[in-house]
Amino acid sequence: MRRYALLVALLCTAVLTAFGQHKLRPDAFPPRVSGKTVFVKSGDVATSAEQMAGWNKYPSYGLYVEMMRQWESNFPSLCRIDTIGTSINGRLLLSAELTANPTDTSLPEFFYSSSIHGDELTGYVMLLRLIDTLLLGYGSNSQYTQLLRTTRICINPLANPDGTYAAGDDDISLAMRFNADYCDLNRNFPNPFVAAKEALQPENEAMIAYVSRHRFRLSANLHDGSEVMNYPWDSFTSAQLSHPDATWWQAVCKRFVDTARRYYAQQFIDVCDDGYIAGGDWYVITGGRQDYMNYYHHCLELTMEISAVKTPAASQLPNYWYRLQHALVNYIAEVHSLPTSAVPPAPSVAASSRFAYPNPAISMFTLSAPLAMGSWLCTLDGRKVRFFPQGAQTIDVAELPAGVYLLSDGNGQALKLQVLKP
Ligand SMILES: [Zn+2]
Numbered sequence: 001m002r003r004y005a006l007l008v009a010l011l012c013t014a015v016l017t018a019f020g021q022h023k024l025r026p027d028a029f030p031p032r033v034s035g036k037t038v039f040v041k042s043g044d045v046a047t048s049a050e051q052m053a054g055w056n057k058y059p060s061y062g063l064y065v066e067m068m069r070q071w072e073s074n075f076p077s078l079c080r081i082d083t084i085g086t087s088i089n090g091r092l093l094l095s096a097e098l099t100a101n102p103t104d105t106s107l108p109e110f111f112y113s114s115s116i117h118g119d120e121l122t123g124y125v126m127l128l129r130l131i132d133t134l135l136l137g138y139g140s141n142s143q144y145t146q147l148l149r150t151t152r153i154c155i156n157p158l159a160n161p162d163g164t165y166a167a168g169d170d171d172i173s174l175a176m177r178f179n180a181d182y183c184d185l186n187r188n189f190p191n192p193f194v195a196a197k198e199a200l201q202p203e204n205e206a207m208i209a210y211v212s213r214h215r216f217r218l219s220a221n222l223h224d225g226s227e228v229m230n231y232p233w234d235s236f237t238s239a240q241l242s243h244p245d246a247t248w249w250q251a252v253c254k255r256f257v258d259t260a261r262r263y264y265a266q267q268f269i270d271v272c273d274d275g276y277i278a279g280g281d282w283y284v285i286t287g288g289r290q291d292y293m294n295y296y297h298h299c300l301e302l303t304m305e306i307s308a309v310k311t312p313a314a315s316q317l318p319n320y321w322y323r324l325q326h327a328l329v330n331y332i333a334e335v336h337s338l339p340t341s342a343v344p345p346a347p348s349v350a351a352s353s354r355f356a357y358p359n360p361a362i363s364m365f366t367l368s369a370p371l372a373m374g375s376w377l378c379t380l381d382g383r384k385v386r387f388f389p390q391g392a393q394t395i396d397v398a399e400l401p402a403g404v405y406l407l408s409d410g411n412g413q414a415l416k417l418q419v420l421k422p
Contacts, residue, residue, distance in 0.1 A: 067128060074135075081094055115223075229257060231253055
């Protein structure tokens with residue numbers, strides 16, 4: 001008995017040591033520790049629009065596709081359904097493009113995507129209902145009308161249909177995290193620092209082509225299993241490298257959390273009291289879509305963990321909508337007040353730009369960085385390469401060997417600089 005108690009104590013110590021001050025992340029894999037998995041009942045899946053009318057069901061795959069097509073035909077001036085690609089098993093990856101001004105190419109582009117982990121399905125239904133709500137509210141709800149007139153809003157409710165419908169098109173009882181190749185798609189995106197362990201999966205290849213066709217400036221990837229707003233970076237702790245717009249992220253996350261808590265005070269409390277955290281401070285991952293979007297596309301993307309239960313009983317879905325709908329809509333509006341660093345980069349970066357990591361597709365450039373104080377250019381492992389005295393400096397990256405550098409201004413602020421060679 002005593003030996004048993006000692007074993008328990010040792011295990012507890014190991015767990016506490018391994019996970020530090022933050023609570024376990026049920027979304028993490030491994031370990032997979034969610035104690036709140038709810039086994040969906042067969043009646044939780046709707047196969048017809050009538051069954052879906054109360055938004056208290058998960059749609060079958062066929063109904064999902066039908067709903068998307070129906071919105072396009074019911075609202076032809078507001079909604080266009082784009083095919084991002086197809087999954088391994090041939091299911092469609094769809095995106096609803098919503099705007100009242102489809103020909104205006106100057107509109108800022110926003111992107112919501114959910115359920116890249118196929119068993120995290122709250123966000124799937126939230127985004128479907130969001131599409132419906134925005135379209136039905138156009139012309140009567142002033143906020144929705146204004147958003148649709150001034151924004152191109154793209155919504156991909158289901159990024160991993162093979163994982164969700166692993167048991168069949170009308171069945172989510174075996175919904176799984178992975179795609180049909182048993183790959184975790186949110187560990188499979190290109191990462192500038194760590195080589196991928198597995199080949200790029202077809203779902204992600206299609207997603208990369210899709211986001212490359214757009215100029216998304218703000219986006220979110222919805223997950224479940226915890227409740228927390230997880231802002232970049234995921235690849236680093238904030239002590240290693242904070243996002244250039246960390247302060248802005250914290251303000252945006254706080255607005256989201258505060259809005260949700262107005263409707264349910266217990267929302268976003270299971271990881272930290274604030275309800276938001278820099279991803280790497282929770283735990284570091286590489287290959288996630290969030291860092292890929294921020295790094296390669298200059299799109300401000302964060303990871304929204306919106307429900308502690310990955311697949312709640314379908315009857316609970318209206319409650320989640322009640323809590324989250326206003327925060328989800330307001331987050332779209334944030335695309336109109338982005339920090340200055342989120343301005344799309346030009347092939348030759350202007351002196352005032354804070355961006356120091358170009359999209360490789362745009363090719364190499366010369367960075368002119370006005371520096372507030374003396375700065376060191378360092379390699380990622382901390383070796384100092386060159387000192388720049390205070391004042392405006394031109395850094396010709398063509399003189400530097402290819403690689404990734406940090407430009408640290410001695411104030412704890414670091415810009416990341418990637419030097420590419422043809
Ligand atoms: Zn997830």
